[in-house]
Amino acid sequence: MNIRMDTLIEAIAVALDIVEGELLGASTHHGKRIAALCSAMGRYLGLSEDDLSSLTSCALLHDNALTEYILSEREGWEQDSSMKLHCQFGQRNADTLRFKTNIDGFILYHHERANGDGPYGKKTGEYPLGAELIGIADFIDVSHHLQTVGPDRLPQLRRDITDNIGVIHTPLAAEAMLAALDEAMLLSLGDNRILDTANRLIPPWTMDMDSQVILNLAGFVSHIIDYKSAFTRRHSAGIADRSWIMGQYYGYDHTLLSELYLAASLHDIGKLAIPTQILEKPDKLDNDEFNIIKGHALKTYELLGDIDGFEQIRNWASNHHEKLDGSGYPFGKKANELDFNSRLMACIDIYQAVSEARPYHPERDHKTTMEILYDMAGKGYVDEKIAKDMDKALSVLT
Template structure:
């Protein structure tokens, strides 16, 4: 595919950071917008070194995604532990594991500058007592900046706002200068934030507007390979949320793109539908695993909470500039032609073909994939169920028929 897709990649990273914040809020009680606050503190500190242009953009991207492997870490390393143990491990042990995973994941993101080891070492201490025992002069500057910004935001979250919080932060930084943090980064923080009033914007959310003023939301053009890598990066974060759907987003993305090609979509729209498939369940990051992983029938209240995920997908992806089309394709995958779907109760007249495709492909993928509590259905059985849904006015009958043809010789 030679055609290229233009994406607000920094906005997409910001949207993803919101989804990651939902996990941190669930596990360690860090309030939302943690990733964006870390990014804001980081880019304010960067002025001390006169960091500008592409470097500043990449610092912001790393800060927004510094905890990108959180769901993977929880899934692979802590799945047998209780939430209490998760909290303890996240704060005291094994932080190197989510750094290792995160560093590997981030290679899929097209940075403009070298950000090697930034995610890997963002929990290192200046005196060499961190997870990898690297001293400050062995740690990339961006990692040192993000480490301080991350720590300060967590402290601010725990101590509240106002002069008392500011005084505590100042004392903490001075006490841990040349221990947890190198002197340069401490100086950079006090250069950026000279008094409590300059720091107060982090608690009243006005910082977000300032963040995007400093970091312009410039769209970047990506070829198909890069677009796929970006989509897979975000899909992996979503799919690790629950072992019950460990490859669902990737599966939807792959099948939606394959089907779109089958019915004659051009390469740009194939890329768009792949990206929509990868992101369609990003809203599930805001839904607790006790609901996502319940093998029994959900109660009415639980099902109501589960249905919220499509609305969260819409909300999260609304943060990305010029992303409305992909957002709608992603978020409307539970809408029904008879108007009884969710999150908005769209009718047939309001649902275009890509949105109808996403609804059918999501069902097809969910029914055919294996889950811990069930074996996936055959292609034939799944198509019979899709046809039945079409007869009831839930999904598009033409698309259902074409899915039978498209995947008949494969699955």
């Protein structure tokens, strides 16, 4: 089975934009605008399709360490240190994806300035072209809100770019941006057109499900999700690990194991759209807050909905709060509508949530966790056979 990595990365970028909008007030579709601009600049500079694929993927993921960056600020890191961590963690995460061409420093140095006034003090010629292009696109979108800029403001925008050559922007990056950012390009970056623009400009990148890159991406995404809240630092990663163990218990081949692991890693991607103050509320949620939390499963379904060949993985991921009696969410599916791996994902999610420490309950051992899971099986919420299998497979790990 092949997966379109570019569309999956675009879905991740949309989720990152939601986080950036909540925490930093950033504009919608920021990642896709940066990728579209980088593609246009790269084509002007004569980059190959493989180079464009690597560049646009890094552009989509340039803020992938945002949740870690925000957490470092909460924990008292100085701003300069936090910015460096944002760049370091982002490069570290992207490096696991084994792009078609070299991406060394593309994300690490995307906040550098031509005059050396960046986190690492790099000047023109001391950081790679990919970082120059991502950096100029990011700076201009953040400072000028390109989704709202009309053609009448284009001359001033171009003057601002020119005035900052050698200060913020390198000469080559500015040349490429001035060549790419004409009236047609500017109009194509608006929220009503950016999705079509991104689809047109971002090169396709297909990866076989058996590739190690898929597992790396799964770990990459679960890391982003879990760092949204300090209270769920290992939740998605724990579910992915237990999904792999259960898949091995059932004798799944490597492809099916990878699909299950990826679904588990992505199951809570919709939580990136949930306000942090609700995720981290130490007290019981009121009805309105609980309904907002419940919306994360539907958001997971929506975020993963446009990826060709991803329907099965999307369903396993978004069905993790469904119950056999139809009382779950987001769709209220009943037993006959839930396949085996959807039932398995629901059981593993409960096991992980019950066993890990939360503000409202302490960490629980395997025996206590299974007592709760068996009670839910007895009430007709989850699959009893799967619960028994998990008891056998996971007890040896405690």
